[in-house]
Amino acid sequence: MSRQLSYAKAILEATDQAMGLSPDVIVLGQLVDTQSGIFGTTTGLVKKYGPERVQDFPVSENLMTATAMGAALTGLRPVLCHQRLDFMVYSLDAIVNWLGLWRFKSNMKSAMPVTIRTIVGKGWGQGPQHSKNLQAWFAHIPGIQVAVPATAYDAKGLMLEAILGETPTIFVEGRGLYSMTDEVPEQPYRVRFGQAVVRREGKDATVVAIGLMVPLALRAAALLDKEGISIEVVDPRTLSPLDRKTICDSAFKTRRLVVADGTWHSFGAAGEIVTSVVENLGDKLKSKPVRVTLPDSHTPMSSALEPKYYPDENDIVAAVRQTLK
Amino acid sequence: MSRQLSYAKAILEATDQAMGLSPDVIVLGQLVDTQSGIFGTTTGLVKKYGPERVQDFPVSENLMTATAMGAALTGLRPVLCHQRLDFMVYSLDAIVNWLGLWRFKSNMKSAMPVTIRTIVGKGWGQGPQHSKNLQAWFAHIPGIQVAVPATAYDAKGLMLEAILGETPTIFVEGRGLYSMTDEVPEQPYRVRFGQAVVRREGKDATVVAIGLMVPLALRAAALLDKEGISIEVVDPRTLSPLDRKTICDSAFKTRRLVVADGTWHSFGAAGEIVTSVVENLGDKLKSKPVRVTLPDSHTPMSSALEPKYYPDENDIVAAVRQTLK
Amino acid sequence: MELSHRTITQIGHYRDMDLTGTAPDTLLKLYFQMLRLRRTEEALHQEYHPADEMRCPIHFCIGQEAIPAALSLHVRPDDFIFSHHRSHGYYFAKGSPLRELFAEIYGKATGASGGKAGSQDISHSDTNFYSGAILAGAVSIAVGAAFGFKHKRTKQVSISGFGEGCTDEGAFWEAMNYAGKQKLPVLFVCENNRYATFSDQLKRQADDNVSARVRPFGVRATQIFGNDTVLAHRTIGAEIERLRNGDGPALIEAYTYRWNSHVGPEDDSANAYRQPGEMEFWKANCPIVLLGEKLRAAGLLTDALSARYEAEVAAEVAANFKFAKESPFPTDTHWRQMNYADASPLADRLLGVATRGAGFDQYQDEAKLGPY
């Protein structure tokens, strides 16, 4: 019952099981067929399912997405991998002008079940072209689901749900989460989209944390706990659809709100969440909501600047304190 | 003193004057050298400045942006035109992975004064691939300014400021604004970025309106005026930088907030503005803020669905009423 | 001989059409199909402004009937066609129902795409026809469909129709590279009509020859005089045959010409982009006239038959207009449902039905969120 699996292994297991369950599931991406296997998330699949179902792809990100779309029209269920989200930017035309609107413009008659995995680099001087997180962009596009799993359990369940579901999905995976472990059942299971989860109950303030910020929020909660401050941590798990109800319920309960999101400050996901809460709660909040985000800046490479650029648990603690003032 | 000019003509005049003021200003884009001249915004320039400064470009949007970037490094100041914002999506890699971070990654030593004009189609069945507005995406990228002029006056002043300034800028132009006229001084002038303007003073509620929503908000204000409801209309004019102070000052004064933004609802510009206000005003608002936006859907082509899809002044009126309840 | 728009008008009157080896009834079918497409487009073109009910941009294909007619006799129902913005010819080629094209243009609920897409984004998934207005996008998706056919070892063929302008786009070359490398069963049909909107190919490319550029990518290419419908039929037939046998991909570059404005019935001649004499050359070499002459000379086409064809087509066009005009407008505003599939039958079957939390149904409609 208490099988621990890393986030990376959970993704591998979900893909493996989806491929086992349906012969239509295929994996495309640069280097998916290598021993390294995208940080271990595809290792061994080519041996098990053969090179027709696990294919290396040219460094042609736009075509890769379009290939998946066309393949989906013939009944396949492609899973794409991008080693860095930055590389995937080349494919935005395919995503926003075609994939996202396919169902709509076919008058709901045609589906493209394509799953796009994309990894956000962080640390060790990834620098400005290897560390972007555009999850807010993706969540802005109608017709695309966006998963931001923070645990191995969710990574597996959401991945199975996406691959075997009917709506195109973008998976934003924090590289920093890959080695974190969690209890992960062996048999396949689903985590539905649009269902946030309360990771820790509390009463003094709500911290909505996304992806990599979830473990940091839990650490912040532990720190504050020592001072008798009780924090509720909500993990939306998917940004599109966004479970505004669970978030609002928590904020209504605690009456204080911090949103922790490791992406650029302005026009990002944190703003959407704050707005969703105040649209519903209005003046029920006892203090001003606070965002914990990256500054509106590209990523510095230097190891001396990275810690100043990326928010950590202390920034969350400080933000919570601000709401308690 | 009271020279009236259309929005389209104001853009043409700004470009013309910038070209006259600096020999380094050039215009690139599909069909910029034709009589039609991008809905009249470039007509005549090729005759006046010659084909070396006003160049048709292949249907290669990504390269067009990169060409402008490289040209800027040699001292030129390129102005690009995209007939539809949808086409520009091909160039997002050049924008988000290169243009936006050039200053940053050169340690502030290198500048790329590139102005990208992009037109948002609306109506007459433009449909899902000819009507997107991704202004919230652009405003999320560090290192890029975003102008959303709603009047001919602002279009001209912001355009001159962008072309002759040092920060790369994206101009989001509503096709629906092109024929609207305004008082526009003949001599060149500047409108600085990051300076919102109060288009109409009022005391009962603040409507922050973006681009095409500005005239609609003014119409809504006139309708409400008849009932004795007094609306303050704030036009941010630029989304990046965003003049949060003017917006917050107005909201603090009226204590009620509507944000009208003709783009997709979730993770859009309206959310950023609402959040910016409540982060600062907290419980000072007397009612829940309300967003007036597009639904989270691609654009239907049918003339029967377009009016249901696009918000109009009545939607703004209804939103204001909601804040007054 | 390499073809080029620079030299093609020197042909004068085209005399190389060769009926040998093409069955008489096929020839008549080709003629009929062209006539049908021509009259359909002419009618839409004429009605556009007076009716004022076709409220979407339309890129007419008058003058470019040869390729659609030739394709229409070779594609099978399970083949896919992916078209660019100038979609009517390809929609027609796929045998998709024309009345649903009319209804789509009229923005009606009975349209091929329920009135949501219009002329430049129309699709008809029942007959495997898809289109879209963003250049090169549909070419790339066509490659993906071919990938699927090869993967599943079917004998289906994916057909991608586009203009020479689309080859300016980098996306197009990614498609060539991958199709060539993987030997995918995809037929690229490039109707080279010289212009992208008002921009001459030679203003955008070093040479007006797409074929020479695709070959080193591993894509077989044939240039043809694109108004020779019989040649088009023969060439397409041969290439599709090879594709079904695993010998792909192939490109056919058909030099042809658009008679109308780039878009809509409005006159775009103020932009003065056409070469002198060019329109006259192409009208003199109208694909319908060229084939008609040959068919008459061969005694296959008579005045009576011609009149019967015209009547048949006129009746069809009238019926299509009637259907479009009488159809109801869409009223649907279930935006979420239009954009997202909430049902997941395969996941339900393979993983079991998992219910969702209360949040799911309500996250959309904040008004319902209460109790705040």
Added chain:
Amino acid sequence: MELSHRTITQIGHYRDMDLTGTAPDTLLKLYFQMLRLRRTEEALHQEYHPADEMRCPIHFCIGQEAIPAALSLHVRPDDFIFSHHRSHGYYFAKGSPLRELFAEIYGKATGASGGKAGSQDISHSDTNFYSGAILAGAVSIAVGAAFGFKHKRTKQVSISGFGEGCTDEGAFWEAMNYAGKQKLPVLFVCENNRYATFSDQLKRQADDNVSARVRPFGVRATQIFGNDTVLAHRTIGAEIERLRNGDGPALIEAYTYRWNSHVGPEDDSANAYRQPGEMEFWKANCPIVLLGEKLRAAGLLTDALSARYEAEVAAEVAANFKFAKESPFPTDTHWRQMNYADASPLADRLLGVATRGAGFDQYQDEAKLGPY
């Protein structure tokens, strides 16, 4: 003869290097430059883990010294070089200060990019050197610089360095099309080292021959054995000369080989992507050894000179490390200023100084917004 990685190893030992026509001091400079680059890279490679202070990904170019050395003798200070991720050779070729490369890698404020970019995004604008990690992006920008040179009628040349992997990208082909059509003064240098990360060119492209594909786009192309530094020097010199005279663009495809892992000093051999015998072939045909042999045979290189070179280079490398290690880390957190230029000197001069409203300075820092 067409070159290809499939057949190149059959050359055995390369014997075609021809010193004729290249001045002895040029030959020695080429040798010295290669040695300098090799020792620099070896030192960085060796120090990487023990020092644990180079905290960024580095793509080493050991084995690929010929092209950078050859380029370094032809580029002028006002020429531009744009590099991909494997940047050190091109940075070196542009004559940009190596100690600022070291400092950049160490993340120091004295680095070429102030420690903000690292090895794969480094630039040095004073010497017109730029790079970036997104494939094909810098190629496109190089075309833009060439556009600027042509527009301003200077005799500058824009040089773009990349690998064969980059040619998978559509963006690359847009660049070829436009450069070819506009005859821009840009030199494309493709170091074809067979692999993109662990993926063989023949897994991604129909043929391992970039040259054949660019030619129909109007780009002149030459294939060379990329470890023949003298040939590289001659070819690059001739092409740059033609470019300065308006006869552009050109591509040089240099077949060469990377000795190390794709990135970092870690061993990537578990991915088993190299062909048997390949590494041995390329090591035996090391560009430094090939030229050294010839120089010794010609009596130009002696043991004493070689020792002097080694000492000189060792001293330089040591000084560079010292500079990097002793330099301060950046402390700057003025994020807005780093990303946006608030000054606008040209606009001020041409349009007059317009002040901004109160909103401007405060919109960033909500804490300051008050009085709420």
